[in-house]
Structures are given as structure tokens and as C-alpha cells.
Amino acid sequence: MATTEQQQPISQSWRDADRWVSWARRQAAVLIIYGLTAIVTVVAAVYSPTFWTFSNITDVLRQSIVLGLVTIGQLFVMLAGGIDMSVGMIARVVGLATAVVLTWDILPPYLVLTLGLAAGAAIGLANGALVTRFSAQPFILTLGMMGILYGAALAITDGPTGLIPFSLLQIYEMRLWGVPLAVFAMALIWMIAWWILARTRFGRSVYAVGGSPTVARLSGLNGERVVMFSYMISGLMAAAAGIFLLTRSGVGNPNMALGLEFRSIVAAAIGGVSLYGGRGSLVGVLGAVLLISIISNVFDLFQISPYFRDLALGLIVVLAVAINRSEKNV
């Protein structure tokens, strides 16, 4: 009796430790990304006097919004087992078209923005419909869509265009207690996305369909509809990113949203999202978006030559994908 009483606490604590270890192992990607973010933050704060200031930190958060929006959309698509290469060009086309329509001044500005968001969602839905109805390979299909949308963007304009009303510039500029309002809005969007993925039926079906389409179908899920929805969300978020870029620059820039599809896939991959679908968390992706935004801010603060930035970013990406050894060896 006495011996069991002595052993009980030991085995209990062992079981606790075991639970912690297995939790840490499951969350390895998320822990690594936040560890890296913390390290970069501390190093930057130590070596740069301006990094850890209120205005710079709020600036970093505001800079992270565009990538954050697109990456949330990309996360939905990737969790459902697809990939969206067209997000950057959706952002560009919607941004440019919105700028042009705003210049005509025939519709109330906020209606134009809503139409822009709807257009992005419609393009996303077209991607989703093509992928599901015709069993088209997502990567190649959205790559083709990227080409078509690039042509459409060139058709809209090949120079800076559009005049944004002052009221819309406030979307970027307006502040509450010194913090840009857009940062609060973005925090809300992150929370809504987390709630959808973790707490709703749709969110769970996204994981199920991406994890195993066959099992999802056998358990009565409409996989095609889930996949189509995921592309629609991606198109909607990309359109939102395009419109936000527009309110930042105040003018439709034909080079806007350059490389956004690549950066969003990188952010999702670094954030621990499986490229085969079904695995990944919003929390990890948030960490990756923050890390990338902080790194590019640090590049600015330390005045790293722009010619070396891409190389540095590329090497970081190669290291990240090489370390994150995938479970399926394809």
C-alpha cells in the first residue's frame, strides 16, 4: 500500500511530462516559428534603437496586414488540399479596377469597394469550380489563371492610374489610441478566421476534406463544395489585400501585389501548413506572417542593400522548407 502511494505521484508526473512532450512534438512547427520570431525581435531590439518603439511596432503590424489577408485565404485553400497561385494577380486586378471605377466617380466609394470584394470572390469561385468540376490540377490551373489575370491587369492600365477619394485613404491612416484602426480590424479578421477553422462545421470539413477526400466523402461531406468555398475565401481575401494596398498608395500601381502569391505560400509553408492538405494551424501562420514582416522591417532598419534582400529571403525559405521535412515522401 505504501509503495503504491509512493509510486503514484511519480508515474503521474511522468505522464504529465509525456503529455507535454507529445504536445510539443505536435506543435513543433508552431513553437519553432514563435521561437524564431522572439529571437529576431530580441536581436533587433538590442541592435537597433528604433525597432522597439511604439510607432515602429505599430508600423510593422500595419505592414503585415496585406500578407496576413492573403495568407489567411491561402491557408483555407491549402488546408483543403489545394493551392492558389493567382492571389497576387487577383489583388492587382481588383486594386486596379477599383481605382479606375473610383475615378469615374459614378458610384458611392464604399459600394465600389464592396463590388471589388465581390469580384475577387467571384474569381476565386471560378478557380474552385474549374478545380472541382474538371479535376484540374490546382497548381497548374491557378498558374494559368495568374497569366490570364496578369493580361487583364495590363489591359486595365500600364501606368499609375486612379484617384482615390480622401475618405478611403483614411482606411489606412485612421488611428485609435495611436494604433492604426486597420490593425484592430486585422486582429478581428484573424480571430474570425480562427473561429471559423476551429469552431464551425465548415472549418472542420476543410480539415477533413484536405486530410482525406475519400474519408470525407464517405462520411457524407460535400467535398467539392468545401473546396470551392476555400478558393472563394482566398479570392475574397486577395481582393481585400488589393484594396488595402490601394488605400495605402492612394493610386492604382500596375506593379502592385508583386510576388504576393509566392510570399503567401512561403508564409503558410513556414507556418507549418502541410502542402498536401489537412494539417496546419492559423496560429502558426500568424507567427510566420509576423516573422516575415519583422524581418523585412529589420532589413529596412539596418539598411540592407535591396540587392541582397531577395537572396537572404530565398535562403531563409530554402532552409525553412528543408528543415520542415514533410511526412509524406513524394
Next chain:
Amino acid sequence: MTEALETRPANLDRRRMDRAAYAFDWLSRYAAFSAIIVCLMIATVFAPAFFNFGNLRAVLIQTAILGIVVLGQTTVVIGRGLDMSVAATMTFAAVLVSQASLSGDYGLMILQCLALAIAAGVANGLLIVWRGVPPFVATFAMLIVIDGARLAYSRGQSAGSAPDWVIGLGAGSVSGIPIAIILWLALLALFFIALNFTSWGRWLYAVGTNRVAARHAGIPVKIVIMSTYLATGAMATLAGVLLSGYVGYIDNTLGANYNLNSMAAVIVGGVAFTGGRGGVLGASMGALLLTIMVNLLVVLRFELFWQQIVQGSVLVIAVVIQGLRQRRADRT
């Protein structure tokens, strides 16, 4: 009686499905060839200028340059991969040419190009076979690295002109036949023989069809996949040098279209993105088709953006046809 009535429509349905499967199969094989014929008919009616000797020569040289990239891309896709870094490799090769024309050290340039080809191929291959990174992520990470390395190497000053002998390679002729075309046809023959008449070719098709079975059959899967990325690296470097010679003037965007175009040519040329199906002849037809289409748009005076839209549409239509074919094949 009732049973017979019920089974008959099902039989009819199955036969119709077979016909559809056959149609999609035919389309996925001969889409590029049929579309070329349609394009040529359009050209005969609406754009006789297309058939000028000078224009045809330009079309064939452009086909040759795209075709060389496509040879490498085809082997990668047969092995169930894809290479997104070809455009970056081409631009880097072109920048190496422009730098060499300033310094005049062409021996160094050739060494640099060799190093570029091998580095791109080995890095892609290692990430994919050794770390198990999905091909498009690995090759597009390499795209960022190669682009970044090019910017770091040239400090953004890549504008320049190609030296005369490179221009000779890209635009010159030997006894009336452009050198680029001779190179392309020679490489096409080499790849055709390698894919169809060597054990490497048989291994590659086996690896693309079923990697696990190939491994169990004792095929050196990793080496075979590695070799396909080395092939694209080499072909993209060569195509970059030829393109810089053909255009004669080098800037940062030279070759930027070749990722989308090489993929489109391969897919429309009947090489299955699911691996193990198709060959270099079909893919070369795809390269010819894309070049003819873009050229027709120029001859018919369409605005520039139509080129992007047409190239993107070719890729979308081709991948949809292949998806439908795959779906039929899975069902029957």
C-alpha cells in the same frame, strides 16, 4: 423484362462514357497539333503576312529557344515533378552573358554558366529527393534564391548587350539554317533517343508512373529524379544564353515568361502532370503552338496584354482537358 429495361440505359451510358473517355484521350494527345492546324488556317485567311520568310524564321527561332527549355521541363514532368525556376535560371544566364560582354572574359562566362546550370539542378534535386520537399515549393524557393543571387551579383545593373558571337548563336545561320534551330533539333533527337531507347528513359517513365513500384523494382529513383532537374537546369541556362543572343539586349525581365510558357507547352503537348505519360515530340508541338499563337497576335496587331491572356488560357484549357481525361481513366 423490367430488368432488361433497366439495364439497357446503363449499358448505353457506359458506351457513351467510353466514347467520351476516348475523345478526351485523343484531345490530350493531339490538342497541340490540332490547334496548330487551326492557327495556320486562321493565319492563311486573316494574316498572310505570317507566312513571310522572315516571320517564319523568327517563329522557328523562338520555338527553338522555348523548345530547349521545354525539353528539360518535359523530363521533369514525366518524373511527376515540375520546375518553376527555369525563368530565373534563364535570366541569370543572360545577365552572365551581359557581364561577360563588358569584361570580355568568355572562358569565365562559360564556366559560370556551367556552374549555374549544375547549382540550380543540384539544389532543386537535393531539396526534392533528399528532403522530400514538394517539387513546386522547392523549385520556387530556388526561383527566389536564383533571382536574389542574380540581383546580388549584378547589383541591379543587368542592362547590357550580348557579344557578337552570342548574337551569332542566337540569331545567326549556318548555310541558311539558324544555329538555334540546329541546336534545338539536335537536343530534341538526343532527348527523344534518351527517353525512348535507353534504360534511363524507361526508368524515368517507371518512376513517374509509380514511384514505389519503381523503387521496389530496383530503379535508382533518387538519381533519376535528380537527373531530370539537372537537365532542366542545363537546358534553361542554354536557352537563356540563346535568348540573350537572339534579343541582343539584356534586361532584368528577359525570360520572365518562360515558367508559364514552358509549363503550358508541356501540358498542352500531352505530357500528363500526373507523371509517366507523354514525350518530347508532343511537348515540342506545344512549344510551336504557343510561339505561333503569340506571333499571330502580333501579326494581327492585337494589344500586348492579349499574349498573357492567351498563354494563360492555353494552360487552363490544357489542364482542364487533362483533368477530364484523368477522371474518365480513373472511372473506367
